[in-house]
Amino acid sequence: MSSYDSEKVAQIHRELHSHLPSESALRVKALESLLVEKGLLDPATVDGWVEFYAEKVGPKRGAQVVARAWRDPDFKARLLADGTEAVKEFGFDGPAHAHLRVIENTATTHNLVVCTLCSCYPHSILGIPPNWYKSAEYRARAVRDPRGVLAEFGVALDDSVEVRVWDSTSEVRFMVLPERPGDTDDLDEAGLAALVTRNAMVGTDRDLTPATGTAS
């Protein structure tokens, strides 16, 4: 049973600090080894989760959702009203997915998602978050200097564009619906999905205009 005792857990952390090897790979190997020995972990299930998230679940899922919203105004309305319900149409489910809120970029607003207190992220439709999303730099600065952070990602926002930063402090997970780029009327859903970057759905990318083949 859990103790719910903060001081006890802090003390355990201090003991671990003194007793664990420094190398992360060895730490994880020791934990896995011990849990298997205790009968609390099936290594083949670990293999399964790793394979599933390395190969099947990733930002391609979110890109499909965005592409459909760009082509289908009714779907877009459903997506903005209740993201969790709307993405069920794709059969996507999984951890950190129960309360999905999709927020829309427009010509005059830009949205940026962060989790300042830990690293909350909509795993089941965007996959494993990048390290920068989990970094102290991003978590500290996204709420305070969003325009500066965006510039580091190569997003040059006009000063007139309003910036909305979403701090994921609850179990609600945020995904940005980027603006559909111009001159894409002839693209089908798959063609549109190919234009959608992971960063655009977190808010660290904005202009998804397809490359024309010439240097821009």
Add this chain to the structure above:
Amino acid sequence: MDGPHDLGGRQGFGPVAVGEVEESFHSAWEARMWGIARALTRPAGWNIDWWRHGRELIDPADYLTRPYYDQWMQTYTALLIDSDVFSVGELAAAATAPAPSGSGGEPVDVAALGGSTRFDRDIATAARFAIGDAVRANTLGTAGHTRLPGYVRGRAGVIDHSYGAHVLPDASARGEERAEPLYSVKFAADTLWPEAKGRKAGDRREWVYVDLWESYLERA
């Protein structure tokens, strides 16, 4: 708690490392730790908020310097020790001669496992605030686990959205399930950061939206 995890607005951090290769895992041990977290049979009484609190309680220097999935290893380990699943000594012994990781066999198909967990609840009491209400976040916060970030404490904002009632993390981390209305509260950047001061009311162009539970708020 006022731990090193409460990073919003903390200064002194440099540029974000934007040049990262886009791949799920950057090393085998990270992938392994992710998989262990998903596949583990959890001891009784665990919940996400107790887990998050467990991570917040990592030694501050380790929190800011050890890799992300290394912190997961520390958190799972500390909470498993807390639940008497094994001891520090057993783990230290395992680290001297760990068994090879992986099953060596066919991976289990997990596509049907681990659906989402809902955190919204029906409650009998009506929400105290409505969209458009001016509110102020508590100044003192909570001694234990909380999801009220330091940077909004004492600051005034406006209720922008209501999510209905959600499980209160502060109580869950103490092993009690209690639900309260949850709101998205909109804060103007110039009410949070001194360098953003000077924007006139009609000229504000930076906002921070924070999800806050009813007991975190008072009427402003």
